[in-house]
Amino acid sequence: MTILAATPSALSPSMIVAGMVLVTVTFGYALSCWLAPFARCRRCAGAGTRKSLLGHRKPCRSCDATGWRLRAGRRIANTLRDLRDASR
Amino acid sequence: MKHERDDGEHELFDRLEREMTQDGGAAAGVTDLDAERARRRSGPADQHFEVSLDDDEDDGGPERGGGLVVEPVAVAGRREVIPSEWRGWANIRATVRYWLAYAGHVAAFHAVRLPWYAAQALFWAVVGVFRVAGRQIRWWWVAEQHSLRQAAADANDPGTWLKLHKETRSTRMWRFIVLGGEVLLLVLVLPVAWAVAPWWARVAGVVAAVAFLARAGRPADRRIVSAAVVTARLRRLSPDIVLRAYYAAGLGNPDRADKVVQFGSTMQRDASGTGSQVVIDLPYGRTFDDAVKNRGAIASGLDVSVNQVFLTRDATSHRRHLLWVADRDPLAIPAGKTPLLDCKRRSIWKAAPFGLDERGRAVELSLMWISVLIGAQPRKGKTFSARLLALYAALDPFVRLFIADGKSSPDWRKFALVAEDMVYGTHPTRDDADPVTHMRLMLRAVKAHILRVNEILSGLPVDLCPEGKLTAELARDPKCPDLRVVLLVLEEFQVYYELDDKDASSEIASLLSYIMAVGPSSGVVLLSASQKPSGVGGASNIGQLFTRFRDNHAARFALKCGNRNVSEAILGGDAYAEGIDASTLPTGKPYLGVGYLYGLTDDTPTVRTYLADHADAEKILIAARKHRETAGTLAGMAAGEVTVRETRDVLADVASVFAAGETGLQWPVIAARLAEAIPEHYADLSADAISAQCRSIGVRSVNVKSGGEVLKGAKLADVRAAIEGRDAA
Ligand SMILES: [Zn+2]
Numbered sequence: 001m002t003i004l005a006a007t008p009s010a011l012s013p014s015m016i017v018a019g020m021v022l023v024t025v026t027f028g029y030a031l032s033c034w035l036a037p038f039a040r041c042r043r044c045a046g047a048g049t050r051k052s053l054l055g056h057r058k059p060c061r062s063c064d065a066t067g068w069r070l071r072a073g074r075r076i077a078n079t080l081r082d083l084r085d086a087s088r
Numbered sequence: 089m090k091h092e093r094d095d096g097e098h099e100l101f102d103r104l105e106r107e108m109t110q111d112g113g114a115a116a117g118v119t120d121l122d123a124e125r126a127r128r129r130s131g132p133a134d135q136h137f138e139v140s141l142d143d144d145e146d147d148g149g150p151e152r153g154g155g156l157v158v159e160p161v162a163v164a165g166r167r168e169v170i171p172s173e174w175r176g177w178a179n180i181r182a183t184v185r186y187w188l189a190y191a192g193h194v195a196a197f198h199a200v201r202l203p204w205y206a207a208q209a210l211f212w213a214v215v216g217v218f219r220v221a222g223r224q225i226r227w228w229w230v231a232e233q234h235s236l237r238q239a240a241a242d243a244n245d246p247g248t249w250l251k252l253h254k255e256t257r258s259t260r261m262w263r264f265i266v267l268g269g270e271v272l273l274l275v276l277v278l279p280v281a282w283a284v285a286p287w288w289a290r291v292a293g294v295v296a297a298v299a300f301l302a303r304a305g306r307p308a309d310r311r312i313v314s315a316a317v318v319t320a321r322l323r324r325l326s327p328d329i330v331l332r333a334y335y336a337a338g339l340g341n342p343d344r345a346d347k348v349v350q351f352g353s354t355m356q357r358d359a360s361g362t363g364s365q366v367v368i369d370l371p372y373g374r375t376f377d378d379a380v381k382n383r384g385a386i387a388s389g390l391d392v393s394v395n396q397v398f399l400t401r402d403a404t405s406h407r408r409h410l411l412w413v414a415d416r417d418p419l420a421i422p423a424g425k426t427p428l429l430d431c432k433r434r435s436i437w438k439a440a441p442f443g444l445d446e447r448g449r450a451v452e453l454s455l456m457w458i459s460v461l462i463g464a465q466p467r468k469g470k471t472f473s474a475r476l477l478a479l480y481a482a483l484d485p486f487v488r489l490f491i492a493d494g495k496s497s498p499d500w501r502k503f504a505l506v507a508e509d510m511v512y513g514t515h516p517t518r519d520d521a522d523p524v525t526h527m528r529l530m531l532r533a534v535k536a537h538i539l540r541v542n543e544i545l546s547g548l549p550v551d552l553c554p555e556g557k558l559t560a561e562l563a564r565d566p567k568c569p570d571l572r573v574v575l576l577v578l579e580e581f582q583v584y585y586e587l588d589d590k591d592a593s594s595e596i597a598s599l600l601s602y603i604m605a606v607g608p609s610s611g612v613v614l615l616s617a618s619q620k621p622s623g624v625g626g627a628s629n630i631g632q633l634f635t636r637f638r639d640n641h642a643a644r645f646a647l648k649c650g651n652r653n654v655s656e657a658i659l660g661g662d663a664y665a666e667g668i669d670a671s672t673l674p675t676g677k678p679y680l681g682v683g684y685l686y687g688l689t690d691d692t693p694t695v696r697t698y699l700a701d702h703a704d705a706e707k708i709l710i711a712a713r714k715h716r717e718t719a720g721t722l723a724g725m726a727a728g729e730v731t732v733r734e735t736r737d738v739l740a741d742v743a744s745v746f747a748a749g750e751t752g753l754q755w756p757v758i759a760a761r762l763a764e765a766i767p768e769h770y771a772d773l774s775a776d777a778i779s780a781q782c783r784s785i786g787v788r789s790v791n792v793k794s795g796g797e798v799l800k801g802a803k804l805a806d807v808r809a810a811i812e813g814r815d816a817a
Contacts (some may be wrong), residue, residue, distance in 0.1 A: 019206035036242035040247055078242055 033073040041069045102228045190317075203702035208312045209302040218304025223304075224270075228263045230256050325364040325390070325413055327355060333389025337382040340371045347371045352408055353610055362448060363396075363414040370407045378665030379597040380410055386411075395419050395674055398446055400691055418446045419696060420678040426698035431711030436487050436573050436613070438558040440480035442473075442685070445693035451685060453643065455481065458575070458603060458688075459614035462637065462649030463621045463658035464670070469681035471499045473645060473697045474579065474617040476704060479573040481613070482506050483711040485719035486564045488572045490534060492527055494580030502706045503577075505713045508724030509533070514583055516785060521814055522738070524784070527584060531599040534612060538603065540570050541610045558611040571611070572721075576603065578616040585624040585634045589780045597633035604640050616641065642673060645695070646670035647683035659686045668692050738781055739811045746804045752792040754801035755779045786810040 026032035040046030047058045048067035059065035070078075111461055114514035143627055173183040198205070233256055240249035273816060275737045282290060306312060308458050334340055334349045341347035352367030370379065379386070379399050387394040395417040402408040424446040428434070439452030453460070455477065464470040481487045482503070489507040493500040496513030520526055545553055545562075553562060562571045578584075581600070588594040603612060614636075624634045639660065646658040648670060655670035656663070663669075663686045670684055673694075681697040700708065716722040723729070745761040753761075755775040764780065770778075782788055782802055790802030 034238075063246070066246045066250070068250060068534050069719075070241065070244050070246070073243075074241055078244065081242070 029068040033071050033077065034062055037071055038068040039069050039071050091620045101557075119376065127288055127804050136351075148582075154173070166391040175319030179541065180533070194316040198313065202316070205312055208306075209298050209662040212312065213298045213301035213303035214305070216303070218299065219304050220250035221728065224267060228260060228267055230263075237612075239400055243772050254792070256410070256415075278762040288383060306604055314780060325355060325366070327351060327366075327391060328537065329366070329413065329439045330355070330366060333386045334368065334370075335388040339374055339378060339382060339386075341555050350457075352402075358412060362418065363412055365410060365412040367402065368409055368411050369405070370409075372407060373407050375411050376401050376666060377665070383667070393417050397424070398694075412447070413693075414446065418448065419674060419682050421696070421812075422678070423681075423696040423698050425704065426476055426479070426700040426708075428476075428483060428698075429704055431708055432483070433485065433610045433715050434480055434483040435560070436481055436484040436575075440477055441698060442476065443681070443695040443697035445695055450546065451693050451695045453688065455613045455615075456576070457608050457613075458612070458642040459608055460616070460639070460643045461621070461641035461658060462615075462645045463649070463652050463654065464619065464683065465654075466619050469683070469697065470617050470619060470647055471497070471579065471702065472681060473575065473647065473683070474615055475499060476697060476700050477615055478503065478577050478698055479705060479708045479712075480577065482709060483715065483719045484573075485712070486572055488537075488574045488723070489577070490530055490579065491577040492530065492579065492584070494578070494583035495580075497700075500579060502709050504726060506722070506726050508718060508726060510725060514587060516814065522785070524584075524587060524589060525738075528592060528595055528599070531596060531603065532572060534603055534607070535599055537574060538606050538612055539568070542606075544568065544570060557609070563611060574607075575614040576607070576614050579612065580618055580620075580635065581616050582618050582620050583674055584691055585630050589777065589783045590630070591774075591780075593630050597630050597637070600637050601633050608642070614641070618658075623657070641687075643688045644686045645683050647681065648673045648675060648679065665693070685798060739787070740779075740783060741770075741785075742778070742782060742802065743804065743807045743811065746807075750804065752790070752794075752803045753801040754792045754794055756799070757794070758760070759800065782807075786813060 022067055041048070041060060043062035044067060045048045046067040048063065048065045049052035049058050052058050060067070063069050105723060161787070170198050174181050207268055211404060233252060237249060237256070240246075241250060250717075274466050278436050281293075285293070302312060330351075331342070331349055331779050335342055340349040342349075348371060350369040354370045355366040356366060358365045368379070370376075376399070383397055383399060384394050386399075387397040390397065390413060390667065393412060394540050396414040398412040398414070400410040402410060427441050434440070437456055439454040442451045442453045445451050460474075460477065462474045478489070478491075482489060491500055491503050491507045491511050492511040492774065494513060496515075496517070500510070509530045511523050511530055513523055514527075516522060541558065545556055545558065548562075553559065558573070562568055565571065578600075579807065584596045584600075585593055605616060606612075607614060618638075621638055623632050623638075644663075646655055649655040649658065650671060652664065652671045654667050655668075659668060659670065663684070668684050668686060673679065673682060673684070681699065683695055683697070684692050685695045711723065713726070716726070741762060742758060743757055756779060759770070759773045759775045759778045779789055779800065787802050787806045789800045790803055790806075791798050792803070794801075
């Protein structure tokens with residue numbers, strides 16, 4: 001992206017904006033994975049329990065009833081780190 | 089830091105006080121403190137505050153040696169009610185003047201540096217703003233808990249994370265309020281205060297703020313304000329410390345009247361101002377050697393490095409010696425470049441500058457009439473020290489130089505500028521097809537020189553030659569060109585005792601023995617260096633000659649050795665018995681070129697040799713060559729003379745004894761034919777000798793069949809090949 005932006009011939013305003021947005025989003029997401037690694041569970045919307053088909057509440061299996069899930073980015077980072085540590 | 093300096097000053101005043109009481113200052117009431125201080129300030133040692141090592145000085149000292157101290161120095165007892173510097177108007181005035189001068193100096197020192205301080209402070213204050221802000225943000229964000237939260241996320245443990253998160257949230261809220269208040273204060277109150285306050289308060293505020301921020305911003309080891317007065321901590325020796333050291337080293341027992349250690353003198357600074365010294369009397373029956381053996385323990389008792397402790401024998405009694413404790417390790421201070429760099433003419437009849445001893449005194453070596461052995465581990469400065477002395481001799485144009493460099497190193501190559509003859513190594517090279525024969529011829533020439541000198545000297549009238557010995561005048565007399573002083577340098581001489589050719593080794597060994605025995609008194613100075621002086625293999629005659637040659641050197645210089653056997657080989661057994669062991673010399677870069685010089689004087693100085701590196705040596709040798717050109721004494725190899733040697737081309741000689749059609753000859757046949765054809769050279773040549781000689785120059789020894797008998801011999805083809813190989817090289 002930056003390489004493209006650096007070549008003067010391919011400079012168009014929309015591309016610069018798109019590039020900046022992409023960078024901001026990526027960094028913002030990485031930052032949130034670092035500072036707030038957990039987000040609300042999507043299955044139960046953070047409640048920890050769900051309504052079953054029959055209508056009574058039961059613990060959410062997706063988040064072990066905590067209501068929180070690890071962000072996908074953090075999950076990837078953890079996996080990569082574990083791989084690296086295992087290879088040492 | 090400040091505290092220490094206070095102690096130092098306190099200590100200084102204690103001493104002042106004590107000494108003044110002693111020399112009647114108290115009785116007179118008035119002492120010229122200015123003069124006293126001037127005296128103190130004059131010496132280099134007095135720029136420091138001396139810090140006593142002994143914590144117990146005030147309570148009278150722990151062990152005073154049973155009252156046997158011969159009043160070494162004024163010993164502190166009761167302190168005066170009113171210190172002498174505040175007693176009497178004259179003293180008070182002098183003291184106030186002193187402190188005013190001191191304060192004036194400090195003020196002037198810092199005033200001059202003020203702009204620099206300001207610049208530095210501003211720079212670090214900018215850094216400090218970020219540091220302080222960063223520190224507060226970390227505090228607000230509960231940074232110390234961060235690693236715990238991350239660990240929870242790493243472990244995918246939402247429970248723990250939630251708990252920590254909740255805890256943190258309340259803390260962060262509180263801290264946010266505190267920080268908000270702080271910012272509010274800065275934003276609202278500060279401008280108001282600025283507007284209201286008088287100018288001096290503003291200045292003070294800015295200075296304080298900058299100082300605070302600079303302090304926060306600067307690295308801990310970078311001080312903005314430098315000290316105006318240097319304080320160095322020196323070991324101040326007191327009699328108590330000395331006694332403590334000797335008793336701790338087991339050299340006496342304070343509780344037994346017949347085992348106490350006594351002082352033979354008062355303790356004093358030595359003349360050079362680099363250490364303290366005192367004469368020690370050991371208990372009856374303990375000897376100087378005991379002290380030398382326990383030097384390490386004494387150093388430990390004195391709480392100094394062993395390199396700072398020096399013991400010197402006393403002529404009057406074997407239980408008495410001089411203890412000298414240097415303020416700092418004197419051997420680690422290099423002696424500097426050689427004074428020979430001025431390239432002036434020197435005289436071999438005067439002492440050669442060699443280095444500095446442990447007290448910084450010049451050590452000189454008078455080369456005439458002696459032989460010097462220098463030994464050490466490789467790369468400890470052996471060649472450099474030998475070369476230092478050879479350079480001195482080179483600067484005397486009337487000294488003939490003969491150099492045999494057994495290791496064929498570049499260190500001696502430049503001596504070709506002045507040397508009359510030089511031998512490199514033992515193996516044929518481009519420069520020298522047969523260095524071993526060359527060596528034999530050179531030594532024969534030296535022997536012939538000795539014989540000639542003695543012949544001339546015995547024929548001279550008594551008024552010219554009073555004691556039948558060479559004199560400085562004779563050695564320079566143009567009418568007696570044969571009476572020059574000769575310097576024979578033998579670098580790694582042991583290799584010439586270990587040649588494959590035993591006959592050559594044996595001849596060289598006996599020549600060297602002769603030169604060693606007769607040479608020095610005939611004006612032949614021997615300068616030998618070896619990294620392997622312990623002896624050459626076998627119990628052969630050569631081995632004995634080697635040992636005898638080595639042990640007959642008059643002066644020995646041992647640099648750092650690998651073990652005490654090597655040290656003993658260089659310095660001799662007597663030196664080891666005296667406690668001198670070159671394997672105990674300190675190791676490390678600062679100690680290169682440090683060694684013991686033994687045999688010249690009664691005390692054995694630890695010498696830091698002057699440095700003359702390759703470039704220096706070359707410069708000196710070029711100058712030496714000029715001196716020789718001026719004096720018209722350039723001769724031999726240095727003068728470009730092709731040495732007319734009665735040398736034999738052994739290969740050519742061997743080739744010549746092959747009759748037409750013969751492809752190989754047995755060694756006994758070759759030896760016999762050579763003896764017959766060239767009797768003046770090969771008259772008593774043995775088969776083994778010619779075999780060894782040929783093998784050393786590249787001719788194989790192979791089986792040759794002749795008359796039905798197979799014996800070792802040489803092929804003509806091999807001899808020819810060796811000749812071609814040599815000529816091509
Ligand atoms: Zn859930």
